[in-house]
Amino acid sequence: MNVLIGDIGGTKTILAIFSSEAGPNKPLVEMTYPSTHYASLEAIIAEFLAAVKLPAASACFAIAGPIVAGRARVTNLTWVVDSDNLKSTFMWPEVKLLNDLESVAYAIAILGPGDIHTINPGVPVQGGNIAVLAPGTGLGEAFLTYSNGRYQAHASEGSHVSFGPVGQLQIGLLQYMNQQGHSHVSYERVCSGGLGIPNLYAYLKSIGHAAEPAWLAEKLAVAEDSTPIIVNAAQDHTRPCELAIATLNLFITILGAEAGNLALKILSSGGIYLGGGISPRILAGLENPAFLDALRSKGRFREMLTKYPVHVILNPKAGLLGAAAFGLSPS
Structure with missing residues (x-):
């Protein structure tokens, strides 16, 4: 199973495809985008998926900013990331959002x-x-x-x-x-x-x-x-x-x-x-x-x-x- 993973910051956005078979240390593909050049996270995701041509069954995004009820406003950007909107836009059954420091914390066990x-x-x-x-x-x-x-x-x-x-x-x-x-x-x-x-x-x-x-x-x-x-x-x-x-x-x-x-x-x-x-x-x-x-x-x-x-x-x-x-x- 492939999952789209993103690290979303005010300066840059990193998107990658990971698989359950390869595990969390080895992305199948990875690309970096200048966040301020795009109007929304959805725009970057669409460009990324069109370029890599790999399916993703679900998604998870680490976001620089507090997350409340599945929504987050990215620090230093005008973006609002909404998990429900991402689900409907990309037909994903599940979208996980977590704070960027939570994601760093989760990395400790696999470093x-x-x-x-x-x-x-x-x-x-x-x-x-x-x-x-x-x-x-x-x-x-x-x-x-x-x-x-x-x-x-x-x-x-x-x-x-x-x-x-x-x-x-x-x-x-x-x-x-x-x-x-x-x-x-x-x-x-x-x-x-x-x-x-x-x-x-x-x-x-x-x-x-x-x-x-x-x-x-x-x-x-x-x-x-x-x-x-x-x-x-x-x-x-x-x-x-x-x-x-x-x-x-x-x-x-x-x-x-x-x-x-x-x-x-x-x-x-x-x-x-x-x-x-x-x-x-x-x-x-x-x-x-x-x-x-x-x-x-x-x-x-x-x-x-x-x-x-x-x-x-x-x-x-x-x-x-x-x-x-x-x-x-x-x-």
Whole structure:
């Protein structure tokens, strides 16, 4: 049986055909489309099916955005994805929708050793809850619980809770963000690529934490996306930039603290997994003791958190594979 699987984001949409025979790790065919070039998901699906000429008995889509009653509005797009409309349009008896972080969570069970980098092996509890955080354009969060012989993923908007600063530097960050007009400062606003890293950089620059080199200022002045420039500058050992390094270090400590927050809330004795586009690019920083120290600095629960495994998901298509695992599984 073939199933159409999609990973739907505001920038790109990946569609693929998976089969129950080949399993969720091996798509029969896969294509990527620029989401903003199409008026709807239906338009992309129609083009894809016409090109691949393979039948699909059902479909499953991972979507960047909350799903309510089988409907979802894709983040940063005007699309509304409706499972009932997709069923009627393509004559599918079943269409599954899940949040994009749920799909990353479902991928964990099927990822191979080469898809994972371990920060802390810990002492995993079999069947223990699992926390998933994915800093990318935003900060996604989800978690897994074990029941009836398998893990079930749960969506969350946990990154939108109020940022809890630790230490004077982070307290200053919160005050700075308030002064910029943000009465509510979420973790996503200070711990993501789209918002967080540029905000951290601007804050540290504003307080004179370090000088901004002219070459970096010139790059940032013409950049549409400043985050990769700042991250690359922080990891460029040929010409060290103290301001960029401080920005990345602050980001890593805030990420560690929020990973510890989620781990405590769900008691993730099965492990903590970091996904998203940023985590694999900053492995050296995550290996720095400051990350785990921020994660574990929870008072009397420090010893417990020390036992929790911490891993980084390296496979950039974990979301697609997780959606395939979910789509191929019995309802």
